[in-house]
Amino acid sequence: MERKKAESGNLDNIETYLCFELNNELFGANVKNVFNILEMTETTKVPQSPAYFSGLINLRGNSLPVVDLRIIFGMSDLKFSNETCILVLQVKIGNDEVTLGAIVDSVKEVLEINEDLIDSTPSIGSNYRSEFINGVWKVNERFIMLLDLNKVFASKDAIFINEVN
Numbered sequence: 001m002e003r004k005k006a007e008s009g010n011l012d013n014i015e016t017y018l019c020f021e022l023n024n025e026l027f028g029a030n031v032k033n034v035f036n037i038l039e040m041t042e043t044t045k046v047p048q049s050p051a052y053f054s055g056l057i058n059l060r061g062n063s064l065p066v067v068d069l070r071i072i073f074g075m076s077d078l079k080f081s082n083e084t085c086i087l088v089l090q091v092k093i094g095n096d097e098v099t100l101g102a103i104v105d106s107v108k109e110v111l112e113i114n115e116d117l118i119d120s121t122p123s124i125g126s127n128y129r130s131e132f133i134n135g136v137w138k139v140n141e142r143f144i145m146l147l148d149l150n151k152v153f154a155s156k157d158a159i160f161i162n163e164v165n
Contacts, residue, residue: 013115019108019144020087023075026144027104028111028137029087033149035099036088037107040080054103059088066101072152073132081105091153100153111144113137118146 017028018037043055043066052071056063066086070076083106090099118135134146 014112015115017111017113017144017146018087019111020104021106021108022070022073022104026108026142028113028144028146029089029149030146031110033089033091034087035090038086038088038101040084040086040103054101057086057101059101064088064099064101066103067153068103069152070103070105083107089149092150093153098153111137111139113146 016031018031018034019026019028021027038057038059041057043057045055046053049055052067054066054068057066058064084103085107086101086103087107088099088101090097092098118137120135132147132152134148136143136145138144
C-alpha cells in the first residue's frame with residue numbers, strides 16, 4: 001500500500017486517511033478510526049437483521065459485527081474479488097465506542113492530507129448522503145470523498161450495530 005504525502009501548506013493541519021474503493025468511487029477514512037484491515041471472510045448471518053448488516057465474524061475470540069458500506073450508501077450489490085476486504089473500525093454510536101467491520105471493494109493507499117486543501121462537499125450531483133462526507137480531496141484527476149465515520153454509523157438506520165455489539 002502506497003503512502004502519499006500532503007501537499008504544501010500548514011503542517012499543523014495534516015490528517016492521515018486510508019483511501020478505499022466502493023463501486024469505482026474513492027473514499028477516505030481517518031486512520032484514527034481504522035484499527036485493522038482483514039481479508040474478506042464469510043460472515044454468520046443474523047436473522048431479521050437490516051439489509052446493510054452482513055453478519056458476524058470471529059475476531060480474536062470476540063464477535064465483530066460486519067456491515068456492507070455499499071448498501072449503506074445505496075450502491076449495487078458487491079461481487080467479492082480478491083481485493084475485497086473488511087476494515088475494522090472504531091466509531092461512536094450514541095454515547096458508545098463501537099468496534100465493527102466494514103466491507104469495502106479494495107484498499108488503495110494511505111494519504112496525508114493538509115486539511116486546508118480539502119474542498120467542501122458539493123451539494124449537487126452527489127449520489128451519497130452529504131452529511132456523511134467531511135469534504136473532498138482531488139488527487140490524480142480523481143476525487144476522494146472523506147467520510148465522517150461517526151456520522152455514517154450514528155444514523156438511525158445503523159443503531160442495530162450497537163445492539164449486536
